[in-house]
Amino acid sequence: MTDESPAFPPPPPPMGAPAAPPAATPALPWYRRRWWKFPAWAWLTAAVVLIAAGAAGGAKKDEDNASADTTVESVADAATTDAPPTATDAPTTEAATTTTVAPTTTRATTTTRATTTTTTSPPTTAAPQPIVFSGRGDDVVNLPDTDLMVATISHSGRSNFVIWALGFDLQETDLLVNVIGGYSGRVPVNMNADTMSLQVEADGDWTI
Numbered sequence: 001m002t003d004e005s006p007a008f009p010p011p012p013p014p015m016g017a018p019a020a021p022p023a024a025t026p027a028l029p030w031y032r033r034r035w036w037k038f039p040a041w042a043w044l045t046a047a048v049v050l051i052a053a054g055a056a057g058g059a060k061k062d063e064d065n066a067s068a069d070t071t072v073e074s075v076a077d078a079a080t081t082d083a084p085p086t087a088t089d090a091p092t093t094e095a096a097t098t099t100t101v102a103p104t105t106t107r108a109t110t111t112t113r114a115t116t117t118t119t120t121s122p123p124t125t126a127a128p129q130p131i132v133f134s135g136r137g138d139d140v141v142n143l144p145d146t147d148l149m150v151a152t153i154s155h156s157g158r159s160n161f162v163i164w165a166l167g168f169d170l171q172e173t174d175l176l177v178n179v180i181g182g183y184s185g186r187v188p189v190n191m192n193a194d195t196m197s198l199q200v201e202a203d204g205d206w207t208i
Contacts, residue, residue, distance in 0.1 A: 155183040157204025
């Protein structure tokens with residue numbers, strides 16, 4: 001805040017001396033005065049100056065823009081004028097088409113003969129001739145030295161009909177048939193490979 005009064009008040013006059021007239025207050029320069037104390041004509045002058053400055057600045061800016069546009073158009077015209085002429089397309093020469101025919105390859109025909117397969121049949125073993133024993137009543141039949149056999153047995157009597165398998169010591173080992181009266185059937189013989197003979201008990205004719 002600026003003080004408009006002098007820095008120091010004047011000293012009082014000496015006793016008995018006539019009072020000096022009050023000192024005149026010096027006038028303040030314009031830049032130290034309060035802005036609201038300026039007269040109206042000063043405000044009007046400042047407003048006119050600001051408006052004139054703004055109008056001058058806008059006119060200068062328009063001139064600068066117009067100058068820049070003119071420069072750009074000149075450069076574009078120069079570039080268009082200096083452009084080289086358009087080259088003319090050279091005539092196109094069509095290449096001649098050469099057609100090459102591939103040689104024909106003839107495949108040789110190979111004939112393969114079918115393989116002949118010979119099937120050999122295994123040798124057939126002739127069935128052994130049957131051994132036939134027949135009799136009437138009780139008897140003992142000696143068997144040949146052989147393995148398992150199948151015996152077909154028949155009897156025409158009316159009483160008991162029994163057949164035993166006998167071992168090496170003529171001991172009874174297997175009971176093959178035990179019926180009453182007539183009989184006809186088949187039984188395995190020599191299952192244990194120890195049968196040497198057959199013992200027959202009958203009252204009529206029999207066949208083994």
